[in-house]
Amino acid sequence: xxxxxxxxxxxxxxxxxxxxxxxxxxxxxxxxxxxxxxxxxxxxxxxxxxxxxxxxxxxxxxxxxxxxxxxxxxxxxxxxxxxxxxxxxxxxxxxxxxxxxxxxxxxxxxxxxxxxxxxxxxxxxxxxxxxxxxxxxxxxxxxxxxxxxxxxxxxxxxxxxxxxxxxxxxxxxxxxxxxxxxxxxxxxxxxxxxxxxxxxxxxxxxxxxxxxxxxx
Numbered sequence: 001x002x003x004x005x006x007x008x009x010x011x012x013x014x015x016x017x018x019x020x021x022x023x024x025x026x027x028x029x030x031x032x033x034x035x036x037x038x039x040x041x042x043x044x045x046x047x048x049x050x051x052x053x054x055x056x057x058x059x060x061x062x063x064x065x066x067x068x069x070x071x072x073x074x075x076x077x078x079x080x081x082x083x084x085x086x087x088x089x090x091x092x093x094x095x096x097x098x099x100x101x102x103x104x105x106x107x108x109x110x111x112x113x114x115x116x117x118x119x120x121x122x123x124x125x126x127x128x129x130x131x132x133x134x135x136x137x138x139x140x141x142x143x144x145x146x147x148x149x150x151x152x153x154x155x156x157x158x159x160x161x162x163x164x165x166x167x168x169x170x171x172x173x174x175x176x177x178x179x180x181x182x183x184x185x186x187x188x189x190x191x192x193x194x195x196x197x198x199x200x201x202x203x204x205x206x207x208x209x210x211x212x213x214x215x216x
Contacts, residue, residue, distance in 0.1 A: 047089045049082060049210040055133065056080045057096055057119070058201050065113035065140065065194040066105035074098040074117045079201055089214050095123040101135055106191035113140035115194040119204060124212070132208040140192040 060075040075097060082090035098119030106113040116137035122129045196202075 043216045044213045045216050046211050047084055047087070047214045049084055049089060049206060049212065051206050051209050053082065053084075053206045053210075055082065055096070055119075055204050055206065056201065057204060059196055059198055062198045063100060063103075063115065063117070063196045065103055065115040068100045068103040068115065070100055070103060072100040072103070074100060074119070076119070076202075078122075087214065089212050090122065090124050097121040097123075098133070102137065106140060106193055112142065112191060113193045114138070115196065117196075122210075127213060129210060129212060131206065131210050133204045134207045136202055136204050138194045140194050142191075 056079045057076040058079040060077060061073070063072065063074065075095075077096060078090060078092050078094040081088045081092045096119050098117050098121075100116070101118050102114055102116035104111070104114040114137065116135050118135045119133045120131060122131050
């Protein structure tokens, strides 16, 4: 009797809980069957930037003709966007990477300093493009006027000293000695260097067309 009573209560409880279990299973099935919401692929189109297009770059690294070496990495970013047919195809701040192609320090006896760089990569957002730019190069200014001043001033002082010692003849000898001393100063002093500090702005041009992907 007791066993039958227990079984009767269990059966009643199962029947009462049945609708709840069915509702829970149905809800679970609906969740499982719900489609995953995936981000729609972005629409893009290709745009070709023609050769000769100017890139305005701002350096993120510093370089100089007397401290840089060939193949040193040059880091920069676009200081202004690149626009084709009224549409921005490369935004400002696009990262640019290149390398030093020539680094010639100033010589003591002859030859001006020279520094050249070229860029080979652009990285807008998550994209990366190989590019080819014309070489940017600069030669240090000449120092002929400064050299002439270095020679002339010691020469004048020599003439004054010579004249004080022995009249005109002494002045001629003194001028020669002074000029010789000035020449020695010029030959032992290196000329100016080409320097590109961080933050410098340079203009380079594409030497070949560049095709990029642009969101529509």
